[in-house]
Amino acid sequence: MIERNLNRIRSSIREIALRCGRNPDDIRLVAVSKRFPVEAVREARDAGQIIFGENYLQEAVVKRKAMHDAIQLHFIGNLQSNKAKLCADTCDVIETVDRLKIAAALSRHCQQRARALSILVQVNIGLDDNKSGVLPDQAETLLTAIKEMKQLRLMGLMTMPPYTDDPEDARPYFRDLRLLAETMKEKGLLGNHGTVELSMGMSHDYHIAIEEGATLIRIGTAIFGQRPSANTP
């Protein structure tokens, strides 16, 4: 089932990209495997999926230990600064850097390790009380500070718009993230490590996100099915 879902989503990404005049290769799929076991990750990997997204650090650790370098892990959950080290050692990309304290902790750790770390800054583009992310009007300050942290390679911006049933409602938020990224690029705060990544769009709204410029889409349910609830052992 996972392989069939992946194939369906891949062709859907292609179709949407071509329809809006984009190169399908500019859009990468992050398979969000949170709360699914290693077997699900392995099945997806066997079907050619390389990038996986995890929200919980302990799960990321388990999947890294099982899969080693056969997968790339993107951390997409809330990160506490006391877990920054473990997260940097476990994941290839941290998409959810949203405050100076986290950035500084990651930077210090990478300095000690003498290595670079790819990150994205999460933006609370919808000014949603229930979402993490730097507020759009604080983004410039955060990005300016990150630019001085030589170990951190800022690849782009990530967002999760307020949830609604109609995916069209997300379009203005996706557009706002792209516009914010363009402004930050003009100021020299983004785009210094290759093309600017925009991580936006999930199972129910990725088609809109691709139309609005997403380069990373994070899809869980449409690949793995309904997630086991957090309370199940």
Ligand SMILES: *Cc1c(COP(=O)(O)O)cnc(C)c1O
């Ligand atoms: C769970 C999650 C996703 C995937 O959501 P689906 O609706 O299952 O596709 C994407 N991004 C983040 C940050 C998530 O927490």
